[in-house]
Amino acid sequence: MVLSGRTEAFEPLVGPYRGPLLALAYRLTRDREDAREVAQEAFLKAFRSLGRFDLSRSFRNWLFQIAANEARDRLRRVKRERAVFEAAAREPSAPASGTAPGPEAGRERSETRSEILRALDSLGPREREVFVLRDLEELDIRETARVLGCSSISVRVNLSSARRKVREAIRRDFPQLEEGR
Amino acid sequence: MTCRKALKLMPLLAGDDIGPRRARTVRAHVDACPACRRELDGIREALARVKAAARAESLPDWSAGEWKALMVRAVEGGQAASGKRERFGRRALRPRWAAASALGALIGLAVLSVLFRGPVPGPAPVGTAGRAVEAEAPPDQDVVSMTVVSQETGLQIVWFFDKKFDYEGVHK
Numbered sequence: 001m002v003l004s005g006r007t008e009a010f011e012p013l014v015g016p017y018r019g020p021l022l023a024l025a026y027r028l029t030r031d032r033e034d035a036r037e038v039a040q041e042a043f044l045k046a047f048r049s050l051g052r053f054d055l056s057r058s059f060r061n062w063l064f065q066i067a068a069n070e071a072r073d074r075l076r077r078v079k080r081e082r083a084v085f086e087a088a089a090r091e092p093s094a095p096a097s098g099t100a101p102g103p104e105a106g107r108e109r110s111e112t113r114s115e116i117l118r119a120l121d122s123l124g125p126r127e128r129e130v131f132v133l134r135d136l137e138e139l140d141i142r143e144t145a146r147v148l149g150c151s152s153i154s155v156r157v158n159l160s161s162a163r164r165k166v167r168e169a170i171r172r173d174f175p176q177l178e179e180g181r
Numbered sequence: 182m183t184c185r186k187a188l189k190l191m192p193l194l195a196g197d198d199i200g201p202r203r204a205r206t207v208r209a210h211v212d213a214c215p216a217c218r219r220e221l222d223g224i225r226e227a228l229a230r231v232k233a234a235a236r237a238e239s240l241p242d243w244s245a246g247e248w249k250a251l252m253v254r255a256v257e258g259g260q261a262a263s264g265k266r267e268r269f270g271r272r273a274l275r276p277r278w279a280a281a282s283a284l285g286a287l288i289g290l291a292v293l294s295v296l297f298r299g300p301v302p303g304p305a306p307v308g309t310a311g312r313a314v315e316a317e318a319p320p321d322q323d324v325v326s327m328t329v330v331s332q333e334t335g336l337q338i339v340w341f342f343d344k345k346f347d348y349e350g351v352h353k
Contacts, residue, residue: 011252018248023240032241040251047255119231134196135228136235141198156193163192167227 010047017063020137024064027132028071030121038074042067057146061139065147068129075125122169127162130155135163182210187217195224294336 021042026035045066053062120128126148133144134155141159145152187210193199194207211217243251327340 008256010256018243019240022242026241027235035241040254043251044255119227134198135232156198159196159198160189160192163195163224163228166231167192167224170227170230171223 010050013059014043014046014063017060020060021063021067024132024137025067025071027120027136028068028129029074034071034074034078038067038070041070045070058143061143061147064133064137064139065149068133068147072125072129118173119166119169122165123162127158127165130158131162131166134159182206184210184214184217187211187214188220191217191221192224195221195228298337298339 018039022035022039025038025042026032029035029038042063046063049066053059120131123131129148130144133139133147134141139147141152141155144159145155148155187207190199190203190207191211194204197204199207211221323343325342327342329338330336
């Protein structure tokens with residue numbers, strides 16, 4: 001219906017995914033504001049690209065794919081901005097160099113970070129994407145590969161390494177859990 | 182199976198992400214090796230804890246107003262984008278139309294030049310482009326012809342005149 005020009009049909013189409021998409025964006029970006037931006041952009045892009053949607057595919061996975069790409073771009077941008085900020089802070093003319101916290105630090109302080117996010121912080125970007133999609137969103141290996149545009153082998157390799165790192169992070173940060181076993 | 186190989190496959194086994202035959206081999210090893218069993222239990226427990234924490238975590242959500250605004254933005258943005266695409270498409274088509282018209286005109290001219298071209302009275306001397314060659318007419322000759330040959334295109338234009346250089350309009 002949306003494809004035939006009935007734009008009001010878009011909301012019922014994406015409505016069921018408003019929560020899951022925002023949750024995915026949050027788990028990938030680790031920041032509520034970024035997650036909101038990512039999810040918004042994903043919905044806007046989805047509307048614009050509806051004509052290219054392959055009807056044989058799962059609509060939810062297609063949305064997830066757009067959101068994952070968006071989150072990746074955003075994290076890359078944030079990383080670049082952080083590098084620029086840190087380079088500027090290192091310059092001798094920068095006022096109160098080394099003591100002034102960056103926007104990232106402030107954001108991290110204000111962010112309520114749960115245990116799970118701390119464990120996921122040890123993961124690389126690809127490992128994180130694979131772990132979130134497979135273990136938290138419970139997509140299977142093939143769906144995960146399709147969403148991320150990579151092979152099933154690559155998903156398995158990254159998943160294996162992600163699970164090992166999560167286990168190590170929990171052992172390191174919560175030794176009491178390990179002892180209690 | 183060695184412990185090293187089993188440890189490699191353990192994270193995938195913990196989430197049931199390896200094939201049944203391999204899983205059986207690793208399980209057989211784990212049953213016989215207490216260190217590997219501890220490791221597998223550790224990974225499984227870590228996974229279970231992370232999943233439980235993820236389920237319990239408060240996730241962000243859209244307010245009704247935010248969601249409404251987003252949908253309006255999506256629809257309006259999409260319409261603007263498709264309008265822009267349409268305008269761009271028309272603009273992009275214009276040169277194609279122009280090229281097609283130009284090609285048609287060229288073909289038409291070529292056909293006309295072939296249809297209305299007179300017979301070529303023998304090979305014309307090749308000189309510089311567009312050079313006119315005038316035949317010297319003996320006193321008893323009734324008709325004089327003049328040929329212009331373009332070296333670039335090979336186009337030949339032939340005029341026939343009578344003794345008084347009046348154009349007769351007859352092609353031979």
